[in-house]
Each structure stands twice: as C-alpha cells, then as structure tokens.
Amino acid sequence: MLRLEGIHTFYGPIEAVKGIDIEVGQGEIVCLIGSNGAGKSTTLMTISGILRPRSGRVSFEGRDITNVSPHDIVGLGISQVPEGRRIFPRLTVMENLEMGAYSVVGNGQLKTRLEKVFELFPVLGERRKQLGGTLSGGEQQMLAIGRALMCGPKMLLLDEPSLGLAPIIVGKIFRVIKEINDAGVTVLLVEQNAHAALKLSRRGYVLESGRVTTQGTGQELLGNEQVKKAYLGE
Amino acid sequence: MLFQQIINGLTVGGVYALIALGYTMVYGILELINFAHGEIYMLGAYLGIILFGFFTSVGLTSHSLALSFALTIALSVLFCSAYGFTVERIAYKPLRNAPRLSPLISAIGVSIFLQNYVMLTQGATDKVFPDLLGSAGFDLLGARITYLQVLIIGVSFLLMLALHLYVTKTRMGKAMRAVAQDKVMASLVGINVDSVISVTFIIGSGLAAVAGIMVAMYYGLVNYFIGYIAGIKAFTAAVLGGIGSIPGAMFGGIFLGLIESLGASYISSEYKDAYAFAVLIVILLIRPAGIFGKSTEEKV
Numbered sequence: 001m002l003r004l005e006g007i008h009t010f011y012g013p014i015e016a017v018k019g020i021d022i023e024v025g026q027g028e029i030v031c032l033i034g035s036n037g038a039g040k041s042t043t044l045m046t047i048s049g050i051l052r053p054r055s056g057r058v059s060f061e062g063r064d065i066t067n068v069s070p071h072d073i074v075g076l077g078i079s080q081v082p083e084g085r086r087i088f089p090r091l092t093v094m095e096n097l098e099m100g101a102y103s104v105v106g107n108g109q110l111k112t113r114l115e116k117v118f119e120l121f122p123v124l125g126e127r128r129k130q131l132g133g134t135l136s137g138g139e140q141q142m143l144a145i146g147r148a149l150m151c152g153p154k155m156l157l158l159d160e161p162s163l164g165l166a167p168i169i170v171g172k173i174f175r176v177i178k179e180i181n182d183a184g185v186t187v188l189l190v191e192q193n194a195h196a197a198l199k200l201s202r203r204g205y206v207l208e209s210g211r212v213t214t215q216g217t218g219q220e221l222l223g224n225e226q227v228k229k230a231y232l233g234e
Numbered sequence: 235m236l237f238q239q240i241i242n243g244l245t246v247g248g249v250y251a252l253i254a255l256g257y258t259m260v261y262g263i264l265e266l267i268n269f270a271h272g273e274i275y276m277l278g279a280y281l282g283i284i285l286f287g288f289f290t291s292v293g294l295t296s297h298s299l300a301l302s303f304a305l306t307i308a309l310s311v312l313f314c315s316a317y318g319f320t321v322e323r324i325a326y327k328p329l330r331n332a333p334r335l336s337p338l339i340s341a342i343g344v345s346i347f348l349q350n351y352v353m354l355t356q357g358a359t360d361k362v363f364p365d366l367l368g369s370a371g372f373d374l375l376g377a378r379i380t381y382l383q384v385l386i387i388g389v390s391f392l393l394m395l396a397l398h399l400y401v402t403k404t405r406m407g408k409a410m411r412a413v414a415q416d417k418v419m420a421s422l423v424g425i426n427v428d429s430v431i432s433v434t435f436i437i438g439s440g441l442a443a444v445a446g447i448m449v450a451m452y453y454g455l456v457n458y459f460i461g462y463i464a465g466i467k468a469f470t471a472a473v474l475g476g477i478g479s480i481p482g483a484m485f486g487g488i489f490l491g492l493i494e495s496l497g498a499s500y501i502s503s504e505y506k507d508a509y510a511f512a513v514l515i516v517i518l519l520i521r522p523a524g525i526f527g528k529s530t531e532e533k534v
C-alpha cells in the first residue's frame with residue numbers, strides 16, 4: 001500500500017535518512033523502531049510531504065506521491081499524528097477536531113466521525129469547549145489521534161504516541177491503535193517503546209543513523225539478540 | 235467637550251483598527267511586519283478618488299449617490315485585495331524560507347515602490363476628495379456629531395464584527411488561526427497553507443482599502459505619503475494590543491485614536507503624533523507582549 005524506495009532526506013547539508021526502503025501492506029501494523037536521532041520522524045515527515053527527499057520515491061496505492069503537496073497527501077488518505085502531538089493550543093478541542101476534517105468536503109460524514117472519536121475517547125467529548133493547550137498530556141495525545149482520524153484516513157502514521165505518558169494511558173493508547181487497525185486502517189507506528197510496539201505489529205524495521213539495519217516480523221524482532229540488547233533492555 | 239473628543243477619537247481609532255488588523259493578521263501567520271500595508275491603504279484612498287470621480291463624470295453620482303459610493307468602495311476593495319495578493323506572491327512568497335530579514339527588506343522595497351509609483355502616476359501634490367456629506371450632522375450631549383463620523387464609526391465596527399465572526403465561525407477562519415499557531419500541523423491536517431496566507435493578505439488589504447476611502451472623505455485630502463504615517467500609527471496600535479492578536483489590534487486602534495484625541499484637546503495638539511508613541515513605550519514597559527499579547531514562553 002505504501003512503499004518507500006531509496007529515500008534520502010536532508011536538513012541542509014545534514015543527511016538524516018540515508019537510502020531506506022520500507023513497505024507497508026494494506027491492513028498491516030508496521031513499526032519503526034530506533035534510538036534518538038535515527039531518522040524516524042524524518043521518515044514520517046517525508047511520507048507526509050513536509051520534507052522532500054533529495055532522491056528516492058514514495059508511492060501510495062501504486063501512485064507516486066514523492067512530489068505531492070502535504071495537504072493533497074492528506075486528501076489521498078494518509079494522516080499523521082506527529083511527534084509532540086502538536087495540538088493547536090488556542091483552538092478548542094472541537095475546533096481541533098474540525099481542523100482534522102479540513103480535507104473532507106461536505107460534512108455528511110463529519111457527525112458520524114465525531115461520534116466515533118468521542119466513543120473512542122469520551123474525555124474529549126466532555127472537554128469539547130476547552131482550549132487544546134489546557135489539556136493534560138494524555139488527553140492531548142487522544143486529541144491528536146482523534147484529529148488524525150477525522151479525515152477518515154486509509155493509513156495512519158503515528159510518531160511516538162506513548163512518549164511521556166503514564167503507563168495506564170500508554171496501555172489505553174496501544175489498545176486504541178489496535179482498535180483503529182481492526183476497523184481497517186493501515187498503521188505505520190514509530191515507537192521508542194519497542195516492546196509494546198513489536199508485540200502489536202505484524203512487521204517491524206529497525207532504523208539506525210538513517211539506515212534500516214534489521215527487519216522482520218514482530219515476533220522475529222522480539223527474539224533478535226541485537227534488538228533485545230539495544231532496544232528491549234534485556 | 236469630553237464626549238466630543240471621544241467621538242472624534244472613535245472615528246480615527248476605528249480607522250487605525252482597520253489598518254492595524256492587516257498588520258496583525260499577517261504578523262500572526264508569517265511573523266512578518268508588512269511595511270507595504272500602509273501603501274495599500276494609500277492606494278485605497280486614491281482609488282476612492284479616482285473611481286468616485288469616474289462615476290461622477292459618467293453621471294452615476296447625480297443619479298444615485300449611494301450606488302456610486304457603494305461601487306467605489308467595492309471596486310477599491312477589489313483592486314487593493316488584488317494588490318495585496320500580488321505583493322505577497324511576488325515579494326514575500328519566494329522568500330518564505332529565507333532568513334527573517336529578507337522578507338522585511340522586501341517589504342520596505344515594495345513600500346517605496348508603491349509610493350513612487352503613485353507619485354509618478356498621480357502627481358506629488360494633494361488630491362481632493364469631493365465633500366459629499368459636508369459638515370451635516372446632529373448635536374448629542376453637547377457634542378457635534380457629523381453623519382460622516384457616524385458612517386465611519388459604524389462601518390469600522392461592523393467590519394470588525396464581521397471579521398471576528400469570520401475568524402471564529404467559518405472553516406477558512408479557523409484554518410487561518412490554525413496556520414498562525416502551527417503551519418506544519420496545519421499542512422498535516424490538509425490545509426493548503428499558501429491559500430490561507432493569500433486569503434489573509436486579501437482580507438487585510440480589503441480592510442485597508444475601506445479605511446483609506448473613509449480617511450480620504452474625513453480629511454478631504456490625499457497624497458502619496460499618507461500610507462507612511464498611518465502605517466506607523468496602525469502598526470503602533472497593533473503592537474499596543476499585542477501583535478498577532480486580532481482583538482488586540484481592534485482594541486489598540488481604538489485606544490490609540492482616543493489617546494490622540496484626548497491628548498490633543500486636554501494637553502496640547504502640537505504633540506498629537508507623539509502621544510501614541512509615549513503610550514506605546516509605557517505599555518511595552520509594563521507588558522512587553524502588548525495588552526492582548528501572549529508572552530513568548532507560551533508560544534511553544
């Protein structure tokens with residue numbers, strides 16, 4: 001469904017992603033693990049069109065999207081929950097969700113999507129009039145995920161959704177990701193919490209300084225000695 | 235006496251507020267001080283004179299003053315919006331990723347260009363706006379209020395209300411606020427950031443055009459240099475209210491108008507232009523981010 005071929009992405013002279021190939025099949029959960037600065041966020045931003053790769057090709061459902069603008073990529077069905085959540089702090093919860101549906105023309109489906117999000121995260125319904133910036137970290141993460149779902153994406157990119165959250169909330173977030181995937185949304189998940197991510201994922205890639213060093217099924221990677229040492233703290 | 239000064243202050247203040255809104259909206263989104271904005275206001279005033287003169291010469295004004303006037307405003311707004319749009323596309327958009335000083339210099343360049351363009355095509359001497367309503371008016375609470383003042387105050391407040399509703403209630407208005415808060419995230423939800431920036435310039439320029447025509451009517455005279463001082467005053471108003479804040483620009487403009495008017499009558503009219511800056515200095519000492527401004531720590 002999504003395919004990255006030989007992607008090189010630079011920040012000025014700095015090469016952050018050095019020729020990676022990644023594939024995500026329809027309906028899968030695929031995770032991308034790697035330590036700080038490995039190039040995970042850069043990869044997601046390249047898929048979303050915020051960063052342009054210097055070379056290589058991104059294709060989605062067989063279509064080359066390497067040079068498609070970010071807002072059109074959302075329109076094609078790829079939605080991102082970025083690192084740090086990036087809630088619009090001075091828009092209300094409701095307005096944040098409305099912005100999530102910005103690419104959807106006509107609001108026939110808007111109400112049902114909104115109801116789904118409130119069902120997934122009832123706390124957002126209770127706080128719909130509150131400013132995004134006043135929510136707790138966990139609530140902001142829920143809002144970020146809810147916002148990304150409002151456009152009815154075919155594929156969801158999640159960048160470290162568990163970062164900085166209490167264990168209870170992390171569990172809830174992972175359950176929701178599973179639920180979203182069960183509902184038919186393909187997921188590409190970036191995580192530092194490698195154990196939970198690999199357990200959830202069908203396949204995974206390990207990224208080190210801008211290159212894919214290991215890949216395999218979630219089970220394989222959980223059993224891989226190097227992965228255990230470097231990312232699972234065993 | 236006091237009431238009279240308040241009315242006079244609201245009249246000028248409403249106009250400052252309309253211009254200040256253009257500065258603050260652009261700053262809110264691009265963190266750019268659009269020095270050319272005062273010139274858009276000046277163009278609005280000139281277009282007002284030219285268009286109204288044209289409608290008078292073809293006999294429309296004697297037929298229907300209201301229609302002639304409405305068309306003058308509508309077309310001037312349209313022209314100025316087109317100017318604002320074009321200026322952004324030509325002078326700012328190519329510099330979107332350049333160091334912050336570059337678009338600022340470009341803005342000063344556009345400002346100088348527009349001033350000279352108008353001076354060369356319209357002449358360096360004052361142009362006169364026909365006196366439509368004269369000094370007709372009424373007395374209220376011991377003050378003399380002209381119909382023109384009522385018109386200016388009414389139009390300014392209506393436009394501010396309309397803008398407020400636009401920004402808080404419509405899809406595009408909410409997108410403008412989203413873009414001002416986080417451009418990357420706005421793109422990630424599917425907002426075309428470039429179009430939102432264009433809309434911002436179009437709206438700001440339209441408001442400036444209306445301000446330009448109203449000032450031309452109020453003072454009766456227009457020259458190619460009026461954008462400079464009005465621009466500085468309106469910019470001061472925007473900073474006073476907290477640059478980037480829409481309610482701040484509205485408040486700052488009206489506050490500035492009142493200060494000038496009261497200062498001129500109760501202290502001395504010789505220093506009329508200085509009061510604005512004196513107040514600005516005092517406010518910035520107490521609240522560096524302006525009255526409605528957000529302190530920088532908050533802006534993550």
Ligand SMILES: Nc1ncnc2c1ncn2[C@@H]1O[C@H](COP(=O)(O)OP(=O)(O)OP(=O)(O)O)[C@@H](O)[C@H]1O
Binds near residue numbers: 041043
């Ligand atoms: N805006 C930027 N300008 C310059 N270099 C950057 C920028 N953003 C990231 N980098 C560099 O690119 C490399 C990859 O960064 P990236 O954010 O993609 O890593 P990451 O895997 O997401 O790390 P983390 O787990 O910390 O989020 C790092 O070396 C980083 O220093």
Ligand SMILES: [Mg+2]
Binds near residue numbers: 042
């Ligand atoms: Mg990252």
